[in-house]
Amino acid sequence: MRQIPTLAPLPARLPDSVPFVGPETLERQRGAPFAARLGANENGFGPSPRAIAAMQAEAGEVWKYGDPTNHDLRAAIAAHCGVTPAHVVVGEGIDTLLGLAVRLMVAQGDRVVSSEGGYPTFDFHVTGFGGELLRVPYRDDRQDPQALVARAVEIGARMVYLCNPDNPMGGWHPPEVIEAALAALPDDILLILDEAYAEFAPALPRIDPDDPRVLRMRTFSKAHGMAGARIGWAIGAPVMIRAFDRVRNHFGVNRIAQAGALAALADTAHLDRTVAQVAAARDRIAAIARDNGLTTLPSATNFVAVDCGGDGDFARAVLTALGDRGVFVRMPWVAPQNRCIRVSCGPAGALDAFAEALPHALAMARQGASGG
Amino acid sequence: MRQIPTLAPLPARLPDSVPFVGPETLERQRGAPFAARLGANENGFGPSPRAIAAMQAEAGEVWKYGDPTNHDLRAAIAAHCGVTPAHVVVGEGIDTLLGLAVRLMVAQGDRVVSSEGGYPTFDFHVTGFGGELLRVPYRDDRQDPQALVARAVEIGARMVYLCNPDNPMGGWHPPEVIEAALAALPDDILLILDEAYAEFAPALPRIDPDDPRVLRMRTFSKAHGMAGARIGWAIGAPVMIRAFDRVRNHFGVNRIAQAGALAALADTAHLDRTVAQVAAARDRIAAIARDNGLTTLPSATNFVAVDCGGDGDFARAVLTALGDRGVFVRMPWVAPQNRCIRVSCGPAGALDAFAEALPHALAMARQGASGG
Structure with a gap:
């Protein structure tokens, strides 16, 4: 042996x-x-019947790699979200984008704050890149934005993770609560705002897309009904978005998923x-x-x-x-x-x-x- | 600002x-x-018309995540390759599997040997995880298995990368050359044998699938015509294959790609x-x-x-x-x-x-x- x-x-x-x-x-x-x-x-x-049709039409074209810049989809997402394509990175679902964000920010021993009972895959990435995870309890069955930011400041965290609307409890915070938490965030801490369930929320916070302290994560897995396609996006300041190019798998997004996502976004x-x-x-x-x-x-x-x-x-x-x-x-x-x-x-x-x-x-x- | x-x-x-x-x-x-x-x-x-049909049929099912264990596909690959499912990990193409393998093996400053002018995405991963890349020249327009292993031994490398058949020059080495290089490889160096073009080779080396020194990488991108689907696999000793679970994106493989790959494998x-x-x-x-x-x-x-x-x-x-x-x-x-x-x-x-x-x-x- x-x-x-x-x-x-x-x-x-x-x-x-x-x-x-x-x-x-x-x-x-x-x-x-x-x-x-x-x-x-x-x-x-x-998913949208139009997305299904687009994916079926693209199946025969799958001999080609997908566009590594996700050009057309980023343009459509940017228009949809009121930002520029330079504010958007597309990845193989939020899970992958979370892993990349952690890799960009966390060295061994760096501290990261999340919620006790928050998203396990985020915790998996933090542990996987050697980060030390500190957890803030839920309050009234909701994540506690103010306490998360306060704890991050107190312990000198590199990142703080907040899911809004919340998984696994389903609650949400009105825009002003998220905006107030962000106002208390120092320049050198990155907020991961996981908005996987954004389309179901009554309202979303207003955040300057050029604010380098925030990455907002969005996905085609939930409201768009395409979980198996593995495609999502992050919105952030162009300088942070460009950093993903240092570590992402450039050809990682499935070509059929790109076509489906583009069609799904159009079918409001x-x-x-x-x-x-x-x-x-x-x-x-x-x-x-x-x-x-x-x-x-x-x-x-x-x-x-x-x-x-x-x-x-x-x-x-x-x-x-x-x-x-x-x-x-x-x-x-x-x-x-x-x-x-x-x-x-x-x-x-x-x-x-x-x-x-x-x-x-x-x-x-x-x-x-x-x-x- | x-x-x-x-x-x-x-x-x-x-x-x-x-x-x-x-x-x-x-x-x-x-x-x-x-x-x-x-x-x-x-x-x-x-791709196979049967793979296209399978992908089209699966498009409507894409609201479900893919099976994170890739159970059925791993079983089919194992039967196809004469190993057990415990010898197989499926990932989002060889690019992703290369990144995971590097992440598992390489800490900052660790040395890795590849060929001068070898696959840039492998180099990208080594650099990305802080490895020091040492390059061996091609010899007669082919990668030089003996020199790669000798160099890895000489400098105490953690990994050595060999693509056979070779990209970008297209040449290949007969089985005995690869087998001889492997015979010279010490226990503590991992050989990544990138066999993306395996189906086009006249013959492949015989390697004990329980040999923990080797990971063989295979893909649906080339002979199977599914580059845009992002799906490939690695064969290795079960102890090494299990290690991928520590770092991989468990739900990372596209569900449509899983269905297409299963059908493609069956259409010999x-x-x-x-x-x-x-x-x-x-x-x-x-x-x-x-x-x-x-x-x-x-x-x-x-x-x-x-x-x-x-x-x-x-x-x-x-x-x-x-x-x-x-x-x-x-x-x-x-x-x-x-x-x-x-x-x-x-x-x-x-x-x-x-x-x-x-x-x-x-x-x-x-x-x-x-x-x-």
Whole structure:
């Protein structure tokens, strides 16, 4: 048996754990597909038919690499967001853009502030590049912008991460709260404002696109229904956007995704319909919860946190029992948020399956909790 | 004007340059599309019709993330390559897998050996993670496996990179040469064997898949005609393959690409046809060169290095004149290889355009060289 080449010191001490287990793995474990895929905040209302047609038309052209500058898409995004193309970098989804941003900013031992129970993939990147992660608790089930910035200032952080609207709880902060937090941010700390759920928010903060302290992350995965296409963007000051060229995979974005994204952005009617369908689905999830004696949290996203009325173990039991009945959901990973399960908005059939499974799942969990 | 957040020390000193300029940028500069896209070793014979159909069918399912374990595709690749799924990691093309491998192995100041004029994207990753790159010259227009390994041993390198068949010159080494180089490799140096062009090679080396000193990189970009899909794989010892989980973007691979790759792998008849078409196109490129008094290098890839019979400046002038006439090609970046232009194999129409443009391009270049 040969000796194994030693990994570099940093990767050598990284944990083997991964941020998320995918539903396909769970399906293989249970030996059957899920009837309702409501766990990953995917958008079951699907992409614009125009985006689907554009992707299908591009399939035959996939022998060509995509444009490494993402020229046309950046121009369209810039027009859509009221900035210039120099303010936009396109990447293989927010996950990749978060990794690149962390790599640009964080050296070993540098401090980064996020929320206790915030997005695990951001934490994965910070740990992966040797950063020290400091976590601020949620406050009233929402991330706490003021406390995040205050903590970053206090400990001399290099970056601070804020997701608004929030994942996994679904809440949001009105523009003036985000703007006030930004006003308190010193010049030498970078704010990552993850706006994956922006299209579902009632309003977004006004931020000077030339402000080098902020990178706003956006995606085609949620409202545009293209999670599997792996395409998103960041908006920031041109000097920060240019820095991505130092580390990104220039030919990394899928050509079919580029074509689909361009078409999706143009189909504003489909986006409006999606936002309305998602709002109706949120109401339906709240009604299903109510029918089962449960409450839900206000949501400005395409998912709803359902308070199962117990502790994390109880919610976990509900989640497991839902999974056994073919309904895939996820849940927050720290207390007290983990009293909830997180249910993605989806079409009627998927919510019917959830409505049918929930009473049984609650009964199973209560049976377990009473030692039965 | 605000002060800009300081980048981490390593990215702060990275160059602003990028490995490649894409043809779309050149088309925008010249104000017209290329008639023949023969510069990026893309495969103009295109993907399998079954792969296209699978991608088109999957477009409507793109609201779901792809399976982060790439379970089904890894199983198919393992069967295809005679290994187990534990020997396979799927990633967003070889470029991404190279970056991850470098990140796993290279800390600041670690040494890495590649060839003078080898793949710039590999160099980009080594520099990007703070490695010190040492380059071994080509020998007789081919990478020199023995010298690469000897140099790696001599300087205590962490990794050594070898592309076989070779990009940008097109040559290849028979299995015994690669196997002999590997036999001389110590346990603590990792060999990256980039086999992007493997399907075009007459034979591949036999390497124990459990050998932890080697990662073999393969792709759907070349013979399978899916460059724009961004999907490739690495084969290695399970302990090394598992290490990728520490740093990879788990949900990074496009779902449509997964479906297309699975279908492409199953269509061996299409692959056989492609390999035959590419061989015929290589002969055609050699004939076109001969008709113009030029010679070509032997190729085991989907491109041909055409010796323009002068120095790098002359070849550059030929390349520029070809571009002006709508024919996109690239060329090697160091002497003496840069006496050549590199022409990708493509369908008859593209090669017709090359055949028509080449005499004029040579005349232009000769006029320039004589000071005319």
